[in-house]
Amino acid sequence: MELLLRDLLARELVCAPHVVARLAARLAADPPSVVEVAERLTPDQRLGRRALPSPLPLTPAVERAFAELELSERDRTLLLAQTLRSGDDLGTLVAFDGRSVRELAASPVGALLVIHAGRVRLSDPRHSVWIQALSTSARTAEVHSRLAGLHAALGDEDAAAWHRARASLTGDPAAARTLVGAARRLLSAGREERALALAREAAAHVSGHRRDGAMLLAGLAAVGAGLAGDAVHDLGSLYPRASARLRGRALGGLLVAQTFVLGAVPDVDPALFRPRSAKGRAAWRDWTRAAGLAALLCAERGDRAPMRLWLDAVREGAAVVGAETDLREPVVALCWLLAGDSEVGDGEGEGPLCGTLLRALRLAARGDIEQGLRLLRDDSPLADLAPDHLVPGLERSPLVRAYRAVAETLLLVWRGDIGAARERLLRAAVELPVALPFAGLGVVLARRLDLAVRGEIGPVAHALTAVLPVGGGVDGLVDRAIEAFLAGAVDAAGAAVELWRDGGAPEPVLGVPGLEEVAVAAQVQRAASGPVTPPDLAVARDLRVRLLAASAGSWPSERDDVRETARTLRSPFARARVELVLGLQHAVRDDHLAARMHLQRAERLFEAAGADAWARAARDRIDRLDTTAAQLVPAPERLSVCRSVWRRRLTARELDVAMLAVRGAGNREIGRELSVSVRTVEVHLGRVFAKLEVRNRVELTALAHRTERHL
Incomplete structure (x- = not known):
């Protein structure tokens, strides 16, 4: 599945994961066939907003697959009948064809069928595309008519009505009544897409109020299936001409569908x-x-x-x-x-x-x-x-099941079970429209979970992102910050967080872990109204903020209090991130023994949570501690991480003075460089010392190198 999605993305054929899964199921997971069919779909069909065409279009890859296949007219008719009927019982197919099961299995068409325990299916689902494309409309109608008579004799009125309607050239209102009843039952059973097909077929055979009723049923089925574009079309067709009663029943579904589209x-x-x-x-x-x-x-x-x-x-x-x-x-x-x-x-x-x-x-x-x-x-x-x-x-319905799947994923994240959460969401993504619930929360989760486990956003998350409407896209700045932080580029992470904050710091209403590791306490405090998170995660976030805000004087007490409180956290992922910040802050303060202890603890907790990328990031920080200080001292002009970190505490002019001082420039040289007086340099330098809690240039330079090494 990931390989198919990656190939489609590379070709700019973005498809929702559950759409790709259905194409793969109907095309024998053959990559060329899937790509060629995807090229012939509309964007709405690829993104899951409209149902896939039935049958799928015949493409060169499918034609090539069966170019050597030769069948008699009888075998072709049987293969078409197997394709057109919705059931898989062997008895009905045998009754249609007239041959015994043994004769059927021994015939050339028998090689194209899998017969077992009274059931039958195509050995290659692409046969369905191939045989329907090669059959004339007259032949297809004839087979539908024969199947209708067969099902009527067996007492299966729903199947008989479907085939009778498909065979009709002039309309069949009686079949439409039966199809509407069958569609209602399918809707309640969670088979929305089949209900949609039956309801639309019924609407084609009637007019007036009865047609409006069928279109209402089709629209509601489309909503339940997550086919928002189809739902807007079907339910919107009732306005303004349908009765007030039908329009009232359609209102809720239409509001939902329009929201998903817009x-x-x-x-x-x-x-x-x-x-x-x-x-x-x-x-x-x-x-x-x-x-x-x-x-x-x-x-x-x-x-x-x-x-x-x-x-x-x-x-x-x-x-x-x-x-x-x-x-x-x-x-x-x-x-x-x-x-x-x-x-x-x-x-x-x-x-x-x-x-x-x-x-x-x-x-x-x-x-x-x-x-x-x-x-x-x-x-x-x-x-x-x-x-x-x-x-x-x-x-x-698939839509309601998608809500439950996304909620379950979120709760697994809240519990700190990152690996299990990602697996749950990946399973759901190939079956359900998980990009729709909770204003795209499933997309945010997919991206964050990929980053936590892989260190990069994978093809499933990229595809889900494309499903969102233009007005409902995710804010990728936090994702960019996390990716940079895990790769060790703290300056890039900090810049992304600052841009995110400047844009109003948008977050999902149901809280998803972000990135406080590079932020200043006063700038990451949560709004009183949200996001919604369990107490454990709120405590962990506050602990990280406290560590980042701790001054030299408050550090010992804050450190000890955070250590004790962190032990009460039940989420291994939440506690690991607190331990990581503890390790980084100890490293910056040149306490390598304590830094190693906390970073090792963070690594083990990340591994327990299944957050492999975060575990690798913790290991990278440990490796830096193990490297000699001489090897790690950077050239003063390359202190990019230090500059990024200090930029959040100093004014622009103070930062310029501080970086020149770290480079070894004297006050007069700094004054000439910045076109200010020596007295002004002294004032700025004094403010720098106070804000960074150092006493002189030597301590300032040492702090700069420690910050560059360990952050």
């Missing part, structure tokens, strides 16, 4: 869609549900003002339909949790979002990460059978 929640007034009559309870519930979804989308993005506006609508609608307990309370609680205040609202609902997700995040934010993980990992057949009043019918 990267921001549509700026609309909830009152514009408020039901006109107080009697229509169903319409009021639809409006309340749509308001709840919009409020959550705003909360994910940290947009508090519109979130409050939509929550007011939730409260109003819930009061009308009596949904305070099952809808209003859990939505309010989840919104405020995502907005940074887990103490607002204690309500809990049922289902995967209003129930499981809310409880898991609340527990983890309050410190009980293990219980939160147990809730999210409960995949038993009895899990989440209760309906979720916020997303009824979509409880098992």
Whole structure:
């Protein structure tokens, strides 16, 4: 998978990981076939915003693969039938063809089939692309018609209706009714893409209100599948001509889909869609549900003002339909949790979002990460059978499952299990639209986890980044800073952090570990409203800040207090980063024995967390300690790391004076260089000594070299 993604990225054919996984499954993981098909897809299809075409386009690579294949008309018809039907039972295929199983297996087409335990499938899924491309529309309709009759005789009305509709040239309203019912059942079972296909087929055979109903079902299926572009098209087709009832039912899904496409929640007034009559309870519930979804989308993005506006609508609608307990309370609680205040609202609902997700995040934010993980990992057949009043019918959808997968990854990060978190997200990325939940949190996690384990951002994370809409992109400055810091380029890391801070220091509302190791305490203090993190991680972050801010006078007490508090941290990753900063600060103060002890402890903890790149960074710092000071003393004019670190404590003129002093220039020489008086140089130098807590030029020069060596 990574090789395929890397190849596609190199060709500027960016595909969502789960799209590449589906292409690989349907093209026998043949790289040339995958690349050629990807070239023929639209950008929205490659990024997972629209469904893949069915069948996939025939490409030269697939044609070459079967150029020597010769089949009789009967075998071609059987192969086409196997391709067109949705099931895998052998009995139906045998009944269609008329040959016995033994005869079928011995025929030339038998070599193209895998028959086992009463089931049959194609030995190479590319046969499906090949045979459909070579079959005329008349031949395809004929096979569909025969399959329809066969399934009708077997009593399978859903399959019969599908094939009858596909064979029809003039429309089949009766088949459409059956397909709509089948699509609803598939939707509840979590098979959204199949439901989408059936609902769209039904819409092609009817008109008016019945067509609108089928398009509503198709749009909701597209939302659940994460196909935001398809959802906007299908649900948007209901405005303004469909009935008020259908438009009301479509509103929530349309708001979700537009947000995923545009990267921001549509700026609309909830009152514009408020039901006109107080009697229509169903319409009021639809409006309340749509308001709840919009409020959550705003909360994910940290947009508090519109979130409050939509929550007011939730409260109003819930009061009308009596949904305070099952809808209003859990939505309010989840919104405020995502907005940074887990103490607002204690309500809990049922289902995967209003129930499981809310409880898991609340527990983890309050410190009980293990219980939160147990809730999210409960995949038993009895899990989440209760309906979720916020997303009824979509409880098992890929989108809802993606929310749970991203939340589980986040909790593993909070627990300090970096390696396991990355593996969990990689597994989810090839199955689900993980770039959509929580305003792209899955993308941020993928990038940070790659950096922690690999030391660089991998192809899966790069592909996920491209899936985000233009307005919802991630801020890569912190990622750049982490990559530089792990590579030992502290000056580049500090510069990236400063740019990030100048841009407002944007962070996900659900906290993901950043980089405090190169920042000054006063500049990295967290805002009172977020991000949301468990107590353990908040303590670890504060400890790193304290170490960075410690003066020479406060260092002994701060150091000892941080050491004791660090022992209480349960996350191995969080504690390792505190130990790393302790080691670096000891090294700068020329206490190599203590520095080695803390750096070795950091290395072991990083390894336990699965953060291999951070462990290598700790080992690099240890190796620097092991090198003799004479070998490590840099030329004064090359003190780039020292200059970067001091730039955060000194003014621009003080920094120039300090660096010239370290280079050995006297006061008169510094004055001539900077075109200032000797007295001005003396004043600046005195301020430098005070800020850096040294007494003279000798100590200033020694500090410069230690900073360059160990940071």
